[in-house]
Amino acid sequence: MTWRQEPRRLRPDAPNVLIVLIDDVGFGVPDTFGGEVHTPTLTRLRESGVCYNAFHTTSICSPTRAALLTGRNHHRVGNGTIAERATDFDGYTGVILRSAATLPEVLRHYGYKSSAFGKWHNTPTDQTTAMGPFDRWPTGHGFDYFYGFLAGETSQWEPRLYENLQAIEPPHGGTYHLTEDMVDKGLGWLKKHQAFTPDKPFLMYWAPGAVHGPHHIFPAWADKYKGKFDDGWDAYRERVFRRQQELGWVPRDAKLTPRDASMASWAGIPESERGFQRRLMEVFAGFVEHTDAQVGRLVDGLEALGLRDNTIILYIWGDNGSSAEGQKGSISELLAQNNVPNTIEQQLAAMQGLGGLAALGGPKMDNMYHAGWAWAGGAPFRSTKLVAAHFGGTRNPLVVSWPKGIKPDPAPRPQFHHVNDVAPTLYELIGVKPPAEVNGAKQDPIDGVSMAYSFADAKAPGRKLTQYFENNGSRGVYHDGWFAGTFGPLVPWDTAGSSPKLKTWDANQDPWQLYDLSKDFSQAEDLAAKEPERLAKMKELFLAEAKANRAFPIGGGLWTRFHPEDVLRSPYRSWRFDAETTRMPEFTAPGLGKRSNHVAIDVEVGPDASGVLYAMGGASGGLSVYMDAGRLVFEYNMLIIERTVARSEGKIAAGKHRIEVAETIPRPGTPDDVVLSVDGAEVARTTVKRTVPGAFTASETFDVGVDLGSPVSVEYFDRAPFKFGGKIERVFVEMK
Known part of the structure; x- marks a missing residue:
């Protein structure tokens, strides 16, 4: 055979x-x-x-x-x-x-x-x-x-x-x-x-x-x-x-x-x-x-x-x-991505409790x-x-x-x-x-x-x-030794300062530069004023290339900066989770800490229960609801530079309970009024001065019963992933 x-x-x-x-x-x-x-x-x-x-x-x-x-x-x-x-x-x-x-x-x-x-x-x-x-x-x-x-x-x-x-x-x-x-x-x-x-x-x-x-x-x-x-x-x-x-x-x-x-x-x-x-x-x-x-x-x-x-x-x-x-x-890179105003003094102050300059490059920093x-x-x-x-x-x-x-x-x-x-x-x-x-x-x-x-x-x-070339409205075209380009509306080293320009940006009004690369390796001499006819042809060439390659509308990558409501996110308004729910990417998870929501958790706890009930994000930013030696804790990590904690005064008795967390956030980035309740009775409240409008992290997740990845809270950093010691039966989340 x-x-x-x-x-x-x-x-x-x-x-x-x-x-x-x-x-x-x-x-x-x-x-x-x-x-x-x-x-x-x-x-x-x-x-x-x-x-x-x-x-x-x-x-x-x-x-x-x-x-x-x-x-x-x-x-x-x-x-x-x-x-x-x-x-x-x-x-x-x-x-x-x-x-x-x-x-x-x-x-x-x-x-x-x-x-x-x-x-x-x-x-x-x-x-x-x-x-x-x-x-x-x-x-x-x-x-x-x-x-x-x-x-x-x-x-x-x-x-x-x-x-x-x-x-x-x-x-x-x-x-x-x-x-x-x-x-x-x-x-x-x-x-x-x-x-x-x-x-x-x-x-x-x-x-x-x-x-x-x-x-x-x-x-x-x-x-x-x-x-x-x-x-x-x-x-x-x-x-x-x-x-x-x-x-x-x-x-x-x-x-x-x-x-x-x-x-x-x-x-x-x-x-x-x-x-x-x-x-x-x-x-x-x-x-x-x-x-x-x-x-x-x-x-x-x-x-x-x-x-x-x-x-x-x-x-x-x-x-x-x-x-x-x-x-x-930055000690928290997403401060810029979220356009959160801050100062170096604020960052240095936040670092002091985390190890100072020696902490840079380490797991508590997002530098x-x-x-x-x-x-x-x-x-x-x-x-x-x-x-x-x-x-x-x-x-x-x-x-x-x-x-x-x-x-x-x-x-x-x-x-x-x-x-x-x-x-x-x-x-x-x-x-x-x-x-x-x-x-x-x-x-x-x-x-x-x-x-x-x-x-x-x-x-x-x-x-x-x-x-x-085209990226966020910045664009250019190379042809036979020449290059024409325009910077566009977004300044990478000052995204917050770019915001006013983004709102009024008209791509047709962008000034273009022209370079002869055969003589100008580094694009040091702009020839746009000396060769307007060549520049005009180069701009026409760019438009032809953009059309042929589906690059219209120019600046399409800026759309979600203009329209944050169109950022890819979950289409759902309510969820039912349990302790099997882990590694849910932030972009697909409920918008906890960013939009008004209500969370109800059915749990059974022992005496002095400890561990995470649910967490979103990581050390660079996020929120966590956890128990520590019997007390209920809510912590909001606003991109490392600000932390807000609410803690119940008394311990939660052993047995079955319904724990509820209500967050009221009028608009993205505004304060968050947080109320913690156990069996219908309020046990703690706080106000987060300002919230993260976009994303806490790029890859951290929503986890139930544990905080996987880098821990949101420095309080349990050395105990991470700080698995909950009791039993989580159900978690109901509803966006308001």
């Missing part, structure tokens, strides 16, 4: 692929390319491959990832904005279309095994519960295995992890760190791959949450940088620019662009705040170096397994530029550095993440290393390329033609072009003629 055999659709030496995508790092951060943060793995791979200094992203998370995985423009595949701000506009739905199959969806038909580790930010937030639907999760987009988180960010200490479709909890303890865990799981998967399918090539997508906020790292890594940034971001930027020129990473005739007038200078920071600002940068730098070291462990593992020689590694240094979302420096550091980390460019008009938001270093197929060459490749070029490059190297149909779905055209032509020739003429 002749056994049926699977046909081989690949050449025998088809390469393996490892894509490493770092989060929120800028052009001027790594010492590989002139920065001041140690990145030996990036350097090691650069020395064994080739590098690109004109590679581009979309300037924001979800869109870059969608373009990377599909080879198409981000709006074309429905990812014109991040998953949390998805709308019904065609280019902004947050859903990768079936007409744009991902790399693993295509390659699995050719025999590839695939895995994804870390951040997956391409599932609409209302589809991330235990009931799915799961076709928009990583395994629904072609990956055989997934280990990571589904949101834009998570704690490195208590990440909200999933393995394939199952929610899992990381081990507790001071030695755990998510980025390290990702290496361990990645190498474990590779060993299984070798054991069970050694004849198959693999695709691994390794995308850590690092170094997106919160900046979480062990103190020893941050301490390596003590004193190295004492003279501030302006001086850092000048030093980096000089080294970039000396290394040949940027042309000798490039110019260092100035700091925007709306961003603080280092000299403008009060001396009383400088220690805080310095430590935030030291923590970030330690986080970056630690992340690069974990990539090194992964590469070491490939070598130990004998896989390195025929593995293409694409080390993409950033899904966008450095992030200015820390605004003026992110001052926007000035992000701007400095984008040297020599003028802007940051969220800006599509300037390369500080979109230009990220790329290194490609493939010992078997690419001869090392230190000369930077200057050809203009984009993250949508990764997929067609890999298809060419593997020998796969992008299919016209995948799983019954006719495929949209590939927008990217292969970069393979440039591997052997740093001076090869570029093959990418045109590329548009």
Whole structure:
């Protein structure tokens, strides 16, 4: 008998692929390319491959990832904005279309095994519960295995992890760190791959949450940088620019662009705040170096397994530029996302009870550095993440290393390329033609072009003629060596100050700039006034590209800032839960602490009962209702800087009871009048001075009977997850 055999659709030496995508790092951060943060793995791979200094992203998370995985423009595949701000506009739905199959969806038909580790930010937030639907999760987009988180960010200490479709909890303890865990799981998967399918090539997508906020790292890594940034971001930027020129990473005739007038200078920071600002940068730098070291462990593992020689590694240094979302420096990153007014003095005061400066980077903090550091980390460019008009938001270093197929060459490749070029490059190297149909779905055209032509020739003429950019109304277009762009209405380092402009913004009135990139590497000289006819043609080209790629309405990603009522959330008004209800993502859970509600809990308690009845959010912000030695407690953690507690005077007797919590919040962000009752009798009340209008966290959850993830309350921080010792029969929640 002749056994049926699977046909081989690949050449025998088809390469393996490892894509490493770092989060929120800028052009001027790594010492590989002139920065001041140690990145030996990036350097090691650069020395064994080739590098690109004109590679581009979309300037924001979800869109870059969608373009990377599909080879198409981000709006074309429905990812014109991040998953949390998805709308019904065609280019902004947050859903990768079936007409744009991902790399693993295509390659699995050719025999590839695939895995994804870390951040997956391409599932609409209302589809991330235990009931799915799961076709928009990583395994629904072609990956055989997934280990990571589904949101834009998570704690490195208590990440909200999933393995394939199952929610899992990381081990507790001071030695755990998510980025390290990702290496361990990645190498474990590779060993299984070798054991069970050694004849198959693999695709691994390794995308850590690092170094997106919160900046979480062990103190020893941050301490390596003590004193190295004492003279501030302006001086850092000048030093980096000089080294970039000396290394040949940027042309000798490039110019260092100035700091925007709306961003603080280092000299403008009060001396009383400088220690805080310095430590935030030291923590970030330690986080970056630690992340690069974990990539090194992964590469070491490939070598130990004998896989390195025929593995293409694409080390993409950033899904966008450095992030200015820390605004003026923050111990709770979502203060800016929620436009909550605060001062550095308030933050420093809140830190005192949590360990002071030493707590930065630790599990009780959600810290992110001052926007000035992000701007400095984008040297020599003028802007940051969220800006599509300037390369500080979109230009990220790329290194490609493939010992078997690419001869090392230190000369930077200057050809203009984009993250949508990764997929067609890999298809060419593997020998796969992008299919016209995948799983019954006719495929949209590939927008990217292969970069393979440039591997052997740093001076090869570029093959990418045109590329548009758009993010939150900031936009631009590249064409044949020229770039035109406009900043748009949103200032990333001052989102609160942007609000008045957003309300009156007219895209047709935005001023545009024009740059000749053949002579102006850093977009330092605006030629709009000198070449109005060229600018007019470039603006027309942008509109044509926007129309062809479903990018209208321009600024569609801003919609939920104008209309917060349209943010993706649960359609329900009432719920019945029990102690089996855990890991309910905040975006799908009841709006506790943000809108008026009533909660009734049927419980049975013993004497001196303790533990969480229900909790929403985590250490960075949230609310918790719990019992402590028999007393009922309500705690509101307003993004770390304010905490409000109501506690019953007497203990609740052993036995069955109905506990009720009533919150009255007139409008999002306004005070919250809270009343606690037991068996119909009031036992405590308080008023929360101000509430979180949008979201407490990006990935923390609603849990009944326990506080999973990072704990909301510092009162039970060392007892987390503080499981309730009694019995919770039912929890009824109703939004008023």
